[in-house]
Amino acid sequence: DVVLTQTPASLSVAPGQPASISCKSSQSLLHGTGFTSLYWYVQKPGQSPRLLIYEVSNRFSGVPDRFSGSGSGTDFTLKISRVEAEDVGVYYCMQGLHLPTFGGGTKVEIK
Amino acid sequence: EVQLVESGGAVVQPGGSLRLSCVASGFAFKDYAMHWVRQVPGKGLEWVSFIAWDGTNAHHAAFVEGRFTISRDNSRNSLYLQMDSLRPEDTALYYCAKGPNRVSWAFDYWGHGTLVTV
Numbered sequence: 001d002v003v004l005t006q007t008p009a010s011l012s013v014a015p016g017q018p019a020s021i022s023c024k025s026s027q028s029l030l031h032g033t034g035f036t037s038l039y040w041y042v043q044k045p046g047q048s049p050r051l052l053i054y055e056v057s058n059r060f061s062g063v064p065d066r067f068s069g070s071g072s073g074t075d076f077t078l079k080i081s082r083v084e085a086e087d088v089g090v091y092y093c094m095q096g097l098h099l100p101t102f103g104g105g106t107k108v109e110i111k
Numbered sequence: 112e113v114q115l116v117e118s119g120g121a122v123v124q125p126g127g128s129l130r131l132s133c134v135a136s137g138f139a140f141k142d143y144a145m146h147w148v149r150q151v152p153g154k155g156l157e158w159v160s161f162i163a164w165d166g167t168n169a170h171h172a173a174f175v176e177g178r179f180t181i182s183r184d185n186s187r188n189s190l191y192l193q194m195d196s197l198r199p200e201d202t203a204l205y206y207c208a209k210g211p212n213r214v215s216w217a218f219d220y221w222g223h224g225t226l227v228t229v
Contacts, residue, residue: 039217041156046223049156049205060219092156096217099170100146100158 001028002095006103014111021106023093025074027053039060039070040078043105044089053078057099085110113137115207120225127197131225133190133207141165141185144210146218147192149203156167161206164213175201181192196227 003026012018029038040053051060055068056076066081080087088110093103113224121130131147147159162169169181180193190207204226208218 033126037217043156048223050221054211054217054219068229070169072190094156094217096215098216100148100161100216102156105155 001099002029002073002097002101003036004092004093004095006091006106008055008106009104010107011058012108012109013080013111014067014083016082018046019080019083019087019108021078021091021093023071023078024105025076025095029076029095030073031097033087036072038069038071038076039094039096040067041094042089043094047089049092073100080108083105083108083110113209115209115220115222117205117207117222117225120227122228123197125197125199125229127229128195129197129227131192131194131207131227133222135188135190135207135209138209140188144188144213144214145181146208146210146223147181147190148206148208148218148226150206150229151203157203161216162179162190165202168214180205185222188206194227198212199229201227202229203227214221 005024007022029036036056036058041049043049057069068079068100090107092105114136117133160171162181178196182191204224206224207222209220211219
């Protein structure tokens, strides 16, 4: 199985400040057809997970542009340029190369 | 608007069975892969099962292989998970999730989940 290691496990950020979450994979997530199968989800308190970023760097429909994803191969990053109160939740990376696996999650709180 | 509504969760004894259902609306269900993902309350996410758009290809996580069976009825816009030989460690909130295309291993929309307690 592909193992995803997310850091940090938790993050406390003042409103308006940036935040960054790392996701490292145990193997390359580059698919044979050329895309990289790495996704980011957020689960806000009491809600179902919601897709934020697909294929490393593409924002899903309705996702604010303060969210961005980057990386390649085995190292990936989710950045929030200016954290807002509504961004509180647990962020997960996920690989969809085969038999999906998730990172352990990063809990984002507001200072 | 994409909607996924799960049902069928219940309290069941170890060794028992349950059948979860997920009714989809707001998109052409027959054209998309579907998944089940579970979450122990307060813990992380764990993929359970995948089925391709036409039901001809399905996979299960190793920890449910031989006990759970995913299926779909495209005429009813419905996804199912037959859960047999249930164990206490299967206790979780089970989400139905839509793939972004016919065979994708990823998910773009999730339901609200149905709780299974063993």
